[in-house]
Amino acid sequence: MRLKRILSSRWAKVTVFALCLVPALLLVWKGFTGGLGANPIEYITHATGDWILRFLCITLSVTPLRKILGLPELIRFRRMLGLFAFFYACLHFLIWFVLDKFFDWGEIAKDVVKRPFITAGFTAFVLLIPLAVTSTKGWIRRMGGKRWQMLHRLIYVSAIAGVVHYYWLVKSDIRLPVMYGVIIFVLLAYRLIASLMKGRGLMPRTAGVQAGERV
């Protein structure tokens, strides 16, 4: 199949990588051309925040899409997509850390403890760190597939914390945070149902499952 060949090619990965960088490059371009509006720092904070949730959703969609579309090749992109979620999370965090708090550790600690919306966002970010660190093949081998898989289920906790963070931030218009919440809920529900069905032998375990692969 042609699509399968394209997905397996070296260029596919390079293309996806370049595409994932587009939002960041767009922000840089807008920054130089005055396209970030009256409050540029708020703009880039919100934009990077949005892209974290989008990348988390895309990353979590890989497995369901792979199975539904019968395209196991999609797995090649999952780690990169997850790492891009982390990349945008780092940008988002640094903007807050430097441009909002300006390295004021006292203020930062107070905010993290006292402000539920920051507690949630901070939690979401911190939880992504071990996942990014252990994303390599070497770590999968060292940890063993089962344990690695357990650890990487933290992505759900992180994604949910991220949505809560967004929900608590907005003053009244909750449509976007709710939308992300629904998407993540559906992706989580798919896995729960899939694993239940598999438990009852309704769904054969896919042959050739790689070590450390999530359900």
Added chain:
Amino acid sequence: MLIKRSPDIRPSEITPKHLYLNRRAFLAGLPLAGAAFAAGNARAAEKLSGITKSPLSTTEKITPMNDVTHYNNYYEFGTGKEQPAQLAQKLKTSPWTVKVEGAVDKPQVFDMDAIMKMAPLEERIYRHRCVERWSIVVPWIGFPLSALIKKVEPTDKAKYVAFQTLLDRGIMLSESSAGIPLPYVEGLRMDEAMHPLAILCVGMYDEALPKQDGAPVRLIVPWKYGFKSVKSIVKIKFVEKQPPTTWNMTNAHEYGFYSNVNPEVDHPRWSQGSERRLGEFFMRKTVKFNGYGDQVAQLYAGMDLRKNY
């Protein structure tokens, strides 16, 4: 004998082509028409004349007008910051009347003409601090709210003033989309309303108020968070009891009746200790009563500002 020939110029010859074309698109109900119309009409504001400078103005750097007109909270016209600049262009500001009623001896309906002539117009360059931790410096044009209050002669029962924004469901977002109950209502205590810093504002940057900034007439109370400075006022009512206010109805835990700028009283979800002045890179410290403490602190003497947030 001078015989004047009646002009037979077609409207299409007067109106710039891009404007009437946009108007047609607007009438056709195309979704983007509003935006196109806004873009075409953005600089049609009239210059105001005879404005005097006020000693109450700050000497701080004025925020560029383009920022003040493209970074708005006007939820009736969109919850995004740049939406009101487009969607509020549907607002019809002429004719416009403000009904003043309640506990007054002389209830009246003022048209915009009467409001423009109510008192000498002054330029008041004020700091404006939003509850969302951003701030701007704006050269508002208006006159003390007290001028209007004196005209209608409040009775002893007038303890508070309630303000109401226009509600036009045909051009505004629904309550569920805006996320707040409508019409937008606000209120002040009588002594706050009589304070010389509180103004009825009809313009900014030497021009009539842009629609997204609350045309044709709005309130400005510079020592309170921006949402207290209600836009596009159609009704002012003098009442005995503290009137309901929109954000307090939406979330009483987070937005109080007083809503004075106060770095010591945090918003439940974020610190109010600092703010970002639009155009600046780093945050700056927020000052109590937005820096107007010398003038207004005595209004709240003996009050617990934590309780009365």
